Amino acid sequence: MLGVAIAAAMLLDMVMLATGMRESFRRLLVSRGFELRLAPKGTLPFDTDATIPGVAAITSIMRSNPDIREISPVLGASIHIPVGNRDVSGSVLGVDPSVQGDYELLSGRDPLSADAIVVNDYLLQQLGARVGDTLSVATGYDPQTRTYSGRRTLVITGRVRFIYGANEQSSAAMRRETLEAMRGGDMRDRASLFMVRVREGADAERVRDWIETQIPNVTAISIATAIAQVDARLSYFRQLAVILGAVSLFVGFLLVTTLVTVSVNERAGEIAVMRAIGVSKAHVVQQIVLEGVAISFAGAVLGLGLGLVTARYLNTILSAFPGLPMAIDFFLFQPKAAWSALALLIVSGIGAGVYPAWRAASLPIAESLRREAIA
Amino acid sequence: MTQSIVSLRDVRRDYALGAERVHALQGVTLDVERGDYVAIVGPSGCGKSTLLNLIGVIDHPTSGTVEIAGKRVDAMTDREATSFRLHNIGFVFQRFYLMPILSALENVALPMAEAKVQRQERQERAAKLLAYVGLANRERHRPSELSGGEQQRVAIARALANGPSLLLADEPTGELDARTGAEIISLFQRLNGDGTTILVVTHDEDLASAARRKIHMRDGRVVDGA
Numbered sequence A: 001m002l003g004v005a006i007a008a009a010m011l012l013d014m015v016m017l018a019t020g021m022r023e024s025f026r027r028l029l030v031s032r033g034f035e036l037r038l039a040p041k042g043t044l045p046f047d048t049d050a051t052i053p054g055v056a057a058i059t060s061i062m063r064s065n066p067d068i069r070e071i072s073p074v075l076g077a078s079i080h081i082p083v084g085n086r087d088v089s090g091s092v093l094g095v096d097p098s099v100q101g102d103y104e105l106l107s108g109r110d111p112l113s114a115d116a117i118v119v120n121d122y123l124l125q126q127l128g129a130r131v132g133d134t135l136s137v138a139t140g141y142d143p144q145t146r147t148y149s150g151r152r153t154l155v156i157t158g159r160v161r162f163i164y165g166a167n168e169q170s171s172a173a174m175r176r177e178t179l180e181a182m183r184g185g186d187m188r189d190r191a192s193l194f195m196v197r198v199r200e201g202a203d204a205e206r207v208r209d210w211i212e213t214q215i216p217n218v219t220a221i222s223i224a225t226a227i228a229q230v231d232a233r234l235s236y237f238r239q240l241a242v243i244l245g246a247v248s249l250f251v252g253f254l255l256v257t258t259l260v261t262v263s264v265n266e267r268a269g270e271i272a273v274m275r276a277i278g279v280s281k282a283h284v285v286q287q288i289v290l291e292g293v294a295i296s297f298a299g300a301v302l303g304l305g306l307g308l309v310t311a312r313y314l315n316t317i318l319s320a321f322p323g324l325p326m327a328i329d330f331f332l333f334q335p336k337a338a339w340s341a342l343a344l345l346i347v348s349g350i351g352a353g354v355y356p357a358w359r360a361a362s363l364p365i366a367e368s369l370r371r372e373a374i375a
Numbered sequence B: 001m002t003q004s005i006v007s008l009r010d011v012r013r014d015y016a017l018g019a020e021r022v023h024a025l026q027g028v029t030l031d032v033e034r035g036d037y038v039a040i041v042g043p044s045g046c047g048k049s050t051l052l053n054l055i056g057v058i059d060h061p062t063s064g065t066v067e068i069a070g071k072r073v074d075a076m077t078d079r080e081a082t083s084f085r086l087h088n089i090g091f092v093f094q095r096f097y098l099m100p101i102l103s104a105l106e107n108v109a110l111p112m113a114e115a116k117v118q119r120q121e122r123q124e125r126a127a128k129l130l131a132y133v134g135l136a137n138r139e140r141h142r143p144s145e146l147s148g149g150e151q152q153r154v155a156i157a158r159a160l161a162n163g164p165s166l167l168l169a170d171e172p173t174g175e176l177d178a179r180t181g182a183e184i185i186s187l188f189q190r191l192n193g194d195g196t197t198i199l200v201v202t203h204d205e206d207l208a209s210a211a212r213r214k215i216h217m218r219d220g221r222v223v224d225g226a
Helices: A002-030 A055-063 A121-127 A176-183 A204-214 A223-233 A235-266 A268-276 A281-319 A335-362 A365-374 B048-055 B078-088 B104-114 B119-132 B148-159 B178-193 B205-210
Strands: A036-040 A068-083 A086-095 A103-108 A116-120 A134-137 A140-142 A147-149 A152-162 A171-175 A193-198 A218-222 B004-017 B020-033 B037-041 B063-068 B089-092 B166-170 B197-201 B213-218 B221-224
Touching: A002 A223, A002 A235, A002 A281, A002 A335, A036 A204, A055 A068, A055 A193, A055 A204, A068 A121, A068 A134, A068 A176, A086 A121, A086 A176, A103 A116, A116 A121, A121 A152, A121 A171, A152 A171, A152 A176, A171 A176, A193 A204, A204 A218, A204 A223, A218 A223, A223 A235, A235 A268, A235 A281, A235 A335, A268 A281, A268 A335, A268 A365, A281 A335, A281 B078, A365 B048, B004 B048, B004 B197, B020 B048, B020 B197, B020 B221, B037 B048, B037 B178, B037 B205, B048 B063, B048 B166, B048 B197, B078 B089, B089 B148, B104 B119, B104 B148, B119 B148, B148 B166, B148 B178, B178 B197, B178 B205
Parallel strands: A086 A171, A116 A152, B037 B197, B037 B213, B089 B166, B166 B197
Antiparallel strands: A036 A193, A036 A218, A068 A086, A068 A193, A103 A152, A116 A171, A134 A152, A140 A147, B004 B020, B004 B063, B213 B221
16 A cells, blocks of 8 residues: 555656646746746847847837836846955846836835845845845956946845745845946946736737837747746656656556455455355456555555655755746646546556456356365 | 256266366256255265356356256356346355455345345345344444354355345355354254255255255266255
């Protein structure tokens, strides 16, 4: 039974792995309500340091489309903050705080003024700072000469959690205009990414096509295309999950078949007597198949608990991969996944019981009784 | 005028044992009348159990005809034979073979459930049968909670569940001590007295002596009492 439970746990984990990352990524994308993302032509958001020039012009073009509700240009950069004689570095997003979809405010307020910055807990910890403290923040640092460029004094106005932030990543956000000014002339009117909300009921794919036609230097990515791209990148995980899931199912099938066969062999006399007293072959098969299903079901229930514990443990390990958003889960429990695993196990339980059951019910009654008497 | 409930004509049963053929029955002709109580005796391997299996329609003869309760049963399909056994034949075995997870009452009701008797009716009939075999107070007990003699009495009640024309017993006292065996012999006599036709295969002299008629077999043939 423990073996069946382990196979069931493994199967559940693999079903969770096969669908979990995709679903977790989809939830992450839809969580802030931006249906489209615009990256520099041929890139994915924040895949490279490339930026899109002409933020004002692009914004103006997009505003002409009534299906576009909100536009949030985002500029990404690195920041350096001197603390004593060491340099604390991190990433910063220049955003419009009124329409941004990159962070969630935990305490304090948004960086509404030009000298405001909001930071995540990890950066606060690295700096040994708190909300209300003043920081000297630079966008450039030369480690040879230990000199900073694009320096400005900013006040921490809030504690935030970055939606797409990775584990142990120092991150901050400020007004895009502030970041542009800090980075200097060549970064004016540029964005690393646009996040776009479409009107309710509008077809996001149509808006995406329209944007790519109107603004040729951007790649517009809808949630569907982003998921498709993630799917392509995660195909290795899915294949691995499918193979291991199939192996688990097969092992479970073999274990149930073995258990049912052993049980049937031990009860050959009992089965022969049932047939002798007039129990039909179909009913004998039904009883034995039910046993297989019961074993599978009990194994599945035990395996559910075991699978959830192991999935949680493995998820903690895998989620600590550098560069992955903390909100991404490798193993995501979805009732549908659990039902799928249970259904597969029940079907395999039926399959596992049918052969030994049919064999047992088809044995010659008199011969079975004679063997039993000799035994 | 009496009527044959069992009628065998020149019945042969051969088995393949490796390259050899074993002639378990070699031309048995036999009649058993309704209401009779017959004991089939003889040395081990003489064909007693093979004969009982043919009469019980759990085996087919190699040749010859077998008629039970006026029906030819020697060429029945598996489905026909199963249905015939369910309604016409009660089996009692040496090792009782009760379903371990079922109570005494449920074991007795099992053939009735197979015969699609309504739940209420089968509960009542099973309870009456258990009372008949002296186990009215053991209805809810599982086989593991019953003595060997009690288990055999439950098995006898189960064999009577669908009111069979014929009760067949293969060494029914074989696993019991002398005192419990005597109780089963007495129960068989009572059953026969109440009109049940009984055919019993046994080595037990006491059981054989209790029967009205004794059939002796040797080397696959009936040598006396046919």
